[in-house]
Amino acid sequence: MIRAKHxxxxxxxMAALAATVAYxxxxxxxxxxxxxxxxxxxxxxxxxxxxTLGITYKAAKGTKSxxxxxxxxxxxxxxxxSLAIAGDYMSAASFLGISGLVYTSGxxxxxxxxxxxxxxxxxxxxxxxxxxxxxxxxxxxxxxxxLDQTSIRIISATGTLVVVAFYLIAQMVGAGKLIQLLFGxxxxxxxxxxxxxxxxxxxxxxxxxxxxVQVIKACLLLGGATFxxxxxxxxxxxxxxxxxxxxxxxxxxxxxIMAPGGLVSNPVEAISLGVGLMFGxxxxxxxxxxxxxxxxxxxxxKSVFYATGLxxxxxxxxxxxxxxxxALLMSDPAYFNLDAAGAFDKLKGMVGGTNMVAVNLANxxxxxxxxxxxxxxxxxxxxxxxxxxxxxxxxAVSHDLYAQVIARGRTNEAAEVRLxxxxxxxxxxxxxxxxxxxxxQNVAFMVGLAFSVAASCNFPVLTMSILWKGTTTxxxxxxxxxxxxxxxxxxxxxxxxxxxxxxxxxxxxxxDNPALFSMPLAFLTIIVVSKLDNTKRAQRERALFDAQxxxxxxxxxxxxxxxx
Amino acid sequence: xxxxxxxxxxQSPHFKELVHERTxxxxxxxxxxxxxxxxxxxxxxxxxxxxxxKIGGGTASLGLLLGVTVIxxxxxxxxxxxxxxxxxxxxxxxxxxxxxxx
Numbered sequence: 001m002i003r004a005k006h007x008x009x010x011x012x013x014m015a016a017l018a019a020t021v022a023y024x025x026x027x028x029x030x031x032x033x034x035x036x037x038x039x040x041x042x043x044x045x046x047x048x049x050x051x052t053l054g055i056t057y058k059a060a061k062g063t064k065s066x067x068x069x070x071x072x073x074x075x076x077x078x079x080x081x082s083l084a085i086a087g088d089y090m091s092a093a094s095f096l097g098i099s100g101l102v103y104t105s106g107x108x109x110x111x112x113x114x115x116x117x118x119x120x121x122x123x124x125x126x127x128x129x130x131x132x133x134x135x136x137x138x139x140x141x142x143x144x145x146x147l148d149q150t151s152i153r154i155i156s157a158t159g160t161l162v163v164v165a166f167y168l169i170a171q172m173v174g175a176g177k178l179i180q181l182l183f184g185x186x187x188x189x190x191x192x193x194x195x196x197x198x199x200x201x202x203x204x205x206x207x208x209x210x211x212x213v214q215v216i217k218a219c220l221l222l223g224g225a226t227f228x229x230x231x232x233x234x235x236x237x238x239x240x241x242x243x244x245x246x247x248x249x250x251x252x253x254x255x256x257i258m259a260p261g262g263l264v265s266n267p268v269e270a271i272s273l274g275v276g277l278m279f280g281x282x283x284x285x286x287x288x289x290x291x292x293x294x295x296x297x298x299x300x301x302k303s304v305f306y307a308t309g310l311x312x313x314x315x316x317x318x319x320x321x322x323x324x325x326x327a328l329l330m331s332d333p334a335y336f337n338l339d340a341a342g343a344f345d346k347l348k349g350m351v352g353g354t355n356m357v358a359v360n361l362a363n364x365x366x367x368x369x370x371x372x373x374x375x376x377x378x379x380x381x382x383x384x385x386x387x388x389x390x391x392x393x394x395x396a397v398s399h400d401l402y403a404q405v406i407a408r409g410r411t412n413e414a415a416e417v418r419l420x421x422x423x424x425x426x427x428x429x430x431x432x433x434x435x436x437x438x439x440x441q442n443v444a445f446m447v448g449l450a451f452s453v454a455a456s457c458n459f460p461v462l463t464m465s466i467l468w469k470g471t472t473t474x475x476x477x478x479x480x481x482x483x484x485x486x487x488x489x490x491x492x493x494x495x496x497x498x499x500x501x502x503x504x505x506x507x508x509x510x511x512d513n514p515a516l517f518s519m520p521l522a523f524l525t526i527i528v529v530s531k532l533d534n535t536k537r538a539q540r541e542r543a544l545f546d547a548q549x550x551x552x553x554x555x556x557x558x559x560x561x562x563x564x
Numbered sequence: 565x566x567x568x569x570x571x572x573x574x575q576s577p578h579f580k581e582l583v584h585e586r587t588x589x590x591x592x593x594x595x596x597x598x599x600x601x602x603x604x605x606x607x608x609x610x611x612x613x614x615x616x617x618k619i620g621g622g623t624a625s626l627g628l629l630l631g632v633t634v635i636x637x638x639x640x641x642x643x644x645x646x647x648x649x650x651x652x653x654x655x656x657x658x659x660x661x662x663x664x665x666x
Contacts, residue, residue: 107615107625107627107628107631110627110628110631110632111605111608111631113631113635114601114604114631114634114635114638115601117634117635117638118597118600118601118634118638120638120642121593121594121597121638121641121642121645122594122597122598124642124645124646125590125591125593125594125597125645126590126591126594129649240624241622241623241624244622244623244624244628245622245623248623255623258616258618258623258624258625258627258628259612259615259616259625259627260608260612260615260616260627266609267606267609267610270605270608270609271602271605271606271609274601274602274605278601298649298650298654301645301646301649301650302646304642305642305643305645305646308638308639308642309639309642312635312636312638312639315635316632316635319632546570546571546574547567547570549574549583550570550573550574550579553579553582553583553586554573554579554582554657554660554661555657556573556661556664
């Protein structure tokens with residue numbers, strides 16, 4: 001199994017899941033056990049779906065204006081929004097992938113957890129409030145505030161759609177394989193169920209339904225993970241030291257799991273990974289959209305504070321769950337595929353693959369019904385995350401590309417919202433199709449690529465347009481494009497794609513993570529091109545900065561709550 | 565917003581104070597966060613042995629403690645910012661809006 005050097009945790013999930021499918025094809029008993037239909041899980045998931053469809057129905061009745069559709073009328077409270085933000089972040093990949101990584105490598109799992117978390121303070125200190133003060137529905141609203149609508153919307157929407165596409169493919173393929181394992185449903189059914197439900201949530205319920213689905217799932221996931229971590233600690237008298245000692249005594253690597261292992265061997269790679277995780281967070285379109293659903297800058301700032309706490313708490317739980325997996329599952333043959341002699345590989349031999357650690361642990365501490373609950377929550381998690389991504393993609397198509405670029409502002413709200421719904425349906429169908437096509441492809445690099453593009457295109461364009469007076473349309477356009485092309489190009493030339501997918505003998509770009517190079521390149525290009533740009537338009541854009549600055553700093557003139 | 569109004573706000577002492585303080589505070593916290601995180605990554609890359617050191621003679625290592633500390637500090641830094649923003653920055657914004665209403 002590919003474990004050590006993947007760009008992101010989801011990489012690990014995908015690789016492991018791909019490996020699991022290979023097991024499932026085999027005739028061993030473990031595989032039969034995996035594909036048995038899991039009725040408690042399906043029952044609980046069906047309940048979740050019915051409940052969320054009820055919410056969608058209610059949200060659809062209250063969704064009339066564009067503000068309702070894109071931004072839930074601006075009436076989401078800081079507490080609710082923080083749960084939604086945390087929910088967007090606590091994907092199945094973080095939950096299953098990080099606990100699986102902790103299970104195999106111990107300490108190394110923390111490297112990802114910290115990397116994912118530390119982007120949030122940066123979002124708060126530099127962009128959250130300004131974003132709320134300047135924006136309406138999408139981050140392109142903010143980036144194009146004083147710059148040319150057409151050019152900036154094109155680059156922002158392109159950045160959004162590229163991030164959404166890669167993230168969505170990775171989630172769809174992961175969903176199909178995970179559900180195949182957890183529920184015993186065929187891959188294609190699983191992908192279709194996910195695709196159809198996300199279309200329904202987004203097209204009918206808009207941001208309101210998408211937010212509430214995410215909030216409910218976040219509560220279920222936090223509750224389930226808290227129970228599991230609590231049950232693990234309970235067995236060790238709530239003494240983490242006893243848990244660690246038991247884990248070290250069981251794990252084949254012994255005491256080495258308490259120290260950094262092979263995950264980060266190269267300093268440049270480590271820092272590039274960190275840059276991508278940290279600044280990618282500040283450029284993810286489905287996350288940035290959430291700042292427009294609250295009433296004002298105060299609510300935006302509070303949501304980030306609570307969300308940082310929730311996400312940090314969740315990562316600490318996954319760490320305990322991973323160690324609980326080592327201590328409680330590793331010596332129990334019932335959770336492993338056994339060879340003819342009854343022996344098993346503690347690290348790679350788990351039934352369903354290493355990413356099933358959290359799921360198997362649920363069975364160990366809570367029995368089959370809790371296993372069903374955690375499986376249902378994992379499914380719900382994927383569903384909520386893909387719904388958020390679909391809404392971000394649909395908004396970029398309708399609000400940015402259609403309304404501003406194609407119709408050049410000569411359209412009305414109703415037509416724009418209708419187009420957004422059509423876009424959601426199209427994105428959903430495309431996602432199902434791509435999920436089907438990529439079933440047996442290596443998609444491990446795709447979430448890493450999504451974060452790198454977010455850090456190298458969306459983040460520089462957004463921050464430079466808000467923070468630097470000198471930024472001009474040409475600067476932002478060319479800089480964003482350079483960042484986008486550089487991030488995608490470097491990943492294509494890296495080992496994950498150039499060697500693994502295309503079968504070339506050696507990688508041209510030596511690192512898995514491009515952000516350390518592609519992000520500064522984008523910033524530099526924006527600065528140089530803007531400095532060289534002395535057109536009339538550039539002069540006008542610099543002159544317009546003061547008005548933008550006043551509004552971004554004070555919120556005076558900002559769009560208030562849209563609730564009605 | 566009219567240019568005149570913009571100029572009036574931009575000239576206001578409350579506005580200047582708000583922008584100056586918040587910009588400095590935001591960037592200071594940003595730099596602290598970057599130092600903490602890349603310091604941690606730097607230790608992982610360059611001094612694995614140090615992170616393997618046991619704390620208190622038990623099983624838990626220094627690296628583990630530092631990793632959890634990074635998570636907790638990220639939360640604390642956001643808390644510090646929000647507290648300052650809810651107090652000082654919101655007061656300055658309110659004062660600015662009072663000035664303008666006059």
